[in-house]
Amino acid sequence: MSPHTDIISETVREPGPWRLLAGRMLGHKGVVIGGAILILVILAALFAPLLAQHGPFQQSLADRLQPPFWMRGGSADYILGTDHLGRDYFSRLLYGARVSLLIGFTTALISGTIGTFLGIIAGYFGGRTDSVVMFLVTIKLSIPTILVALAIVQLVGGSLQTVILVLGFLLWHQFAVVTRATTMQIRGMDFITAAETVGCSTPRILATEVLPNVLNQVIVVLTLTMASAILIEAALSFLGVGVQPPTPSWGIMIAEGKQHLFFKPWLVMIPGVALLLVVLAINLLGDGLRDVTAPEKR
Amino acid sequence: MLKFLIRRVLLAMAVALCVSMLTFGLLHVATDPAIAIAGEDASAEEIEVLRVAYGFDRPLYVQYADWLSNAVQGDFGKSPYFGLEVRTLIAERLPVTAKLGILSIVFALVLGIPLGVIAAVYPNTLTDRLALSVAVFGQAIPNFWFGLLLIYVLSIQFRLLPASGTEGFVSFIMPMIVLGTNAVPAIMRLTRTGMLEVLGSDYIRTAWAKGMLPRQVYVKHALRNAVVPVVSVAAIQAAHMLGGSIVVEAVFALHGLGSLAYESILRSDIPTMQAIIILFSGFFIVFAALSDIINAYIDPRIRIS
Amino acid sequence: MSVEPFVQVESLNIEFATARGTIKAVRDVSFSVEQGKTLCIVGESGSGKSITSLGLMGLLPPTAKRNATRLRVGGTDLLSLDRRAMADVRGSRMAMIFQEPMTSLNPSLTIGEQMAEMLTRHRGSSRKQALEKAAFWLEKVGIPAATNRLRQYPHHLSGGLRQRVMIAMMLMCEPEFIIADEPTTALDVSIQAQILFLLSSLQRELGMTMIFITHDLGVVSRIADHVAVMYGGQLVELAPTADLFARPQHPYTRGLINCIPIPGKTKPGAHLGSIPGSIPSLAGKLQGCAFAPRCDFATANCRTDTLALRETGSDRAVRCLYPIKPNASPDVALEGTQ
Numbered sequence: 001m002s003p004h005t006d007i008i009s010e011t012v013r014e015p016g017p018w019r020l021l022a023g024r025m026l027g028h029k030g031v032v033i034g035g036a037i038l039i040l041v042i043l044a045a046l047f048a049p050l051l052a053q054h055g056p057f058q059q060s061l062a063d064r065l066q067p068p069f070w071m072r073g074g075s076a077d078y079i080l081g082t083d084h085l086g087r088d089y090f091s092r093l094l095y096g097a098r099v100s101l102l103i104g105f106t107t108a109l110i111s112g113t114i115g116t117f118l119g120i121i122a123g124y125f126g127g128r129t130d131s132v133v134m135f136l137v138t139i140k141l142s143i144p145t146i147l148v149a150l151a152i153v154q155l156v157g158g159s160l161q162t163v164i165l166v167l168g169f170l171l172w173h174q175f176a177v178v179t180r181a182t183t184m185q186i187r188g189m190d191f192i193t194a195a196e197t198v199g200c201s202t203p204r205i206l207a208t209e210v211l212p213n214v215l216n217q218v219i220v221v222l223t224l225t226m227a228s229a230i231l232i233e234a235a236l237s238f239l240g241v242g243v244q245p246p247t248p249s250w251g252i253m254i255a256e257g258k259q260h261l262f263f264k265p266w267l268v269m270i271p272g273v274a275l276l277l278v279v280l281a282i283n284l285l286g287d288g289l290r291d292v293t294a295p296e297k298r
Numbered sequence: 299m300l301k302f303l304i305r306r307v308l309l310a311m312a313v314a315l316c317v318s319m320l321t322f323g324l325l326h327v328a329t330d331p332a333i334a335i336a337g338e339d340a341s342a343e344e345i346e347v348l349r350v351a352y353g354f355d356r357p358l359y360v361q362y363a364d365w366l367s368n369a370v371q372g373d374f375g376k377s378p379y380f381g382l383e384v385r386t387l388i389a390e391r392l393p394v395t396a397k398l399g400i401l402s403i404v405f406a407l408v409l410g411i412p413l414g415v416i417a418a419v420y421p422n423t424l425t426d427r428l429a430l431s432v433a434v435f436g437q438a439i440p441n442f443w444f445g446l447l448l449i450y451v452l453s454i455q456f457r458l459l460p461a462s463g464t465e466g467f468v469s470f471i472m473p474m475i476v477l478g479t480n481a482v483p484a485i486m487r488l489t490r491t492g493m494l495e496v497l498g499s500d501y502i503r504t505a506w507a508k509g510m511l512p513r514q515v516y517v518k519h520a521l522r523n524a525v526v527p528v529v530s531v532a533a534i535q536a537a538h539m540l541g542g543s544i545v546v547e548a549v550f551a552l553h554g555l556g557s558l559a560y561e562s563i564l565r566s567d568i569p570t571m572q573a574i575i576i577l578f579s580g581f582f583i584v585f586a587a588l589s590d591i592i593n594a595y596i597d598p599r600i601r602i603s
Numbered sequence: 604m605s606v607e608p609f610v611q612v613e614s615l616n617i618e619f620a621t622a623r624g625t626i627k628a629v630r631d632v633s634f635s636v637e638q639g640k641t642l643c644i645v646g647e648s649g650s651g652k653s654i655t656s657l658g659l660m661g662l663l664p665p666t667a668k669r670n671a672t673r674l675r676v677g678g679t680d681l682l683s684l685d686r687r688a689m690a691d692v693r694g695s696r697m698a699m700i701f702q703e704p705m706t707s708l709n710p711s712l713t714i715g716e717q718m719a720e721m722l723t724r725h726r727g728s729s730r731k732q733a734l735e736k737a738a739f740w741l742e743k744v745g746i747p748a749a750t751n752r753l754r755q756y757p758h759h760l761s762g763g764l765r766q767r768v769m770i771a772m773m774l775m776c777e778p779e780f781i782i783a784d785e786p787t788t789a790l791d792v793s794i795q796a797q798i799l800f801l802l803s804s805l806q807r808e809l810g811m812t813m814i815f816i817t818h819d820l821g822v823v824s825r826i827a828d829h830v831a832v833m834y835g836g837q838l839v840e841l842a843p844t845a846d847l848f849a850r851p852q853h854p855y856t857r858g859l860i861n862c863i864p865i866p867g868k869t870k871p872g873a874h875l876g877s878i879p880g881s882i883p884s885l886a887g888k889l890q891g892c893a894f895a896p897r898c899d900f901a902t903a904n905c906r907t908d909t910l911a912l913r914e915t916g917s918d919r920a921v922r923c924l925y926p927i928k929p930n931a932s933p934d935v936a937l938e939g940t941q
Contacts, residue, residue: 135312138313142314142317143320144579145538146541146542147559155325155334155566156328234443235441261449268443268446271443272443272446280435284434499706500707501709503707504701504709507660508693508773510720519712
């Protein structure tokens, strides 16, 4: 629309597409910052046993409710203080990171598989298949996620596995919508027609032609779903449903710290900030990836 | 338009039916309703007696049909935990949640749309980045923690607001902020994107060429066209808020549907759970249908086709 | 006895800051238009003609930089106006009609709404009065059942009707000056003539000064009093219409005229003239004549010297080191090149 004049660009040797993508990713602030924080958190979670001074389940009632080291009464023994049972907060924070990350990744993978599959077949086959999948998506959208997750996890019995499975089956819709749209776009393109003409079997086409082209969108949704999963799990464990104590989930830590909010606010603040940071990092990364892989859609 | 209306309503009903079936199935499969009522310490015979008495031994689809025929008449059964009719419970708790929901969505729109417009009018400036930062934080912050944070700052440190209870509007301020903040990012971003796209249109150039003032161009000419997708998103966000109300009502000790849902879940009170899930889904389905219909009304091109 | 020309543009330069560097879209453009007359600005797409008009109207995007030594319309110095003052002038004393009628009207406002706001904004009319005036103007531009049309939305109307609505809308405040940017290009050939006629007669009736942008020399021959030829962001020739067609002085102008088949004269099957090459990049350092790479007569100087617009006769100017002399045979052009 802007009345720009045509510019004849000079012929330059352009770097290959992967190089370009990597370049754009590293140049994008969101990707770099989000990615860096996420990597740090992952490393911290992985090396938790090495980094923590005490075990996360080790109780020491004599040392209970100590503040972090920068506050009066704190010590270098428990750098982030202790909780109401005298457990090292830093240690619980690190191990809590494991819980969040594990749930985030696994849930995203499960829902990603379900959603991508549904989205691709809907976009590729169109017609009846598409209508059915879209109807399923509508139903899924109408279901109140947290409520149903709460109900089923509580009824079945709270545990890490239950949470992962339930959330995996509740968070697939965005994958479906996004991959369906992309697949529909790709559907009409020549290389698909070529593959069909040559006689490639449909599953083969879906796997080798459609899937790779849909992948960059899927990765973006993966990150965003991971963030959702982490937040929902935290809410579930905050409400006492899902991962059970003494497992250190950040949500549980906040719930346990709630009654001490008045005098010992760090019990609530520290895990909350951790949650905020991790989710923020993932969102930044996801948004950044989205920008980098489809800049015209911004 | 009429044909559109009818089709949309039929779709809504089909979805509602499927959701109710799905929920019913899931709830009755996830746990044994007889044990839920009898309690874990009950003996095997007691459980059997209960099972027959409540009809839990019948095939699932029969139980569902039974439930459905009652539900359409407004009878959602009786809560084994509270001992009251489910519909009474719901009617009792609905006003609080309704009030919270309405306040929250209004808050989200009042905050989100202007932020989005400002971000679009001054793209890539500090204002834009600030607005986007608000969006980014709003999406990342866990709502239950945000609530506790607000309580700590506003109730404990500054004694400005009550931490809990339902003493009129004041008690709703913090819950409203928490619940609304979840929706602000989506609304703001969508408004911003929509506005940016619209502002590049030829007809906006015409509006400028006519000598229209900025306020007129941005609101009367641009926002009108940009707001269409925001309406649908607002409806969806409103429905999500219902889910979020569980957490918010728990944190702020409000006695609404959300806390009813939480309590019924903790007590394995299946009839109440079922009813609330259907209710929340129903809200979403109705809101989504409404927003589609409103969109069609605002955009005259849909209205005619 | 010179009365100041109604429109005076002197040394207009417009640049865009882009990721690839600065693009000089309009370079040192100067012209003037007498009151009530029509100037046609001609050029290919990319010549800078539309941007010149947007620059005049103050409708450039924020990434653009405009400067000029003089920009006067109807005695008002446009360079000295702040944004509010400029907005007051736009639509009220200066108006612009755009090329794309299909997308230039707001799809969610009724025709009446969009038109009426011209008067409520600029003339302080009440809504009722404004709507009445709108109906009056719709009839004036040849749209029947005007009062019904007011309630309709743009998508109810065809392209030709929408363009008439545009014209009516832009003329409602009876501006003194109007810029028409290729208003007929996107329309059917049959409608084009009607719209042209409409514009011309309204111009005469309201005594407006008009700048008409086009790439169609046929249109130019019909409505222009003067012609300004633009190429590569520069103004290369200025002349009264008849003179331009009879004795073009700039090689580019001659090339353009050669491209037109002339009924009766051009032999069937003869090659139509064409100008080899393509329009230049406007980024980076620009030197010499923009047309030099495609010009049959270019010398080394043409590529390096800074060329100024030189007067070459009464009311004529050319930006060229070797303008075509008046006694060169005009028939050379009509045989077609190559």
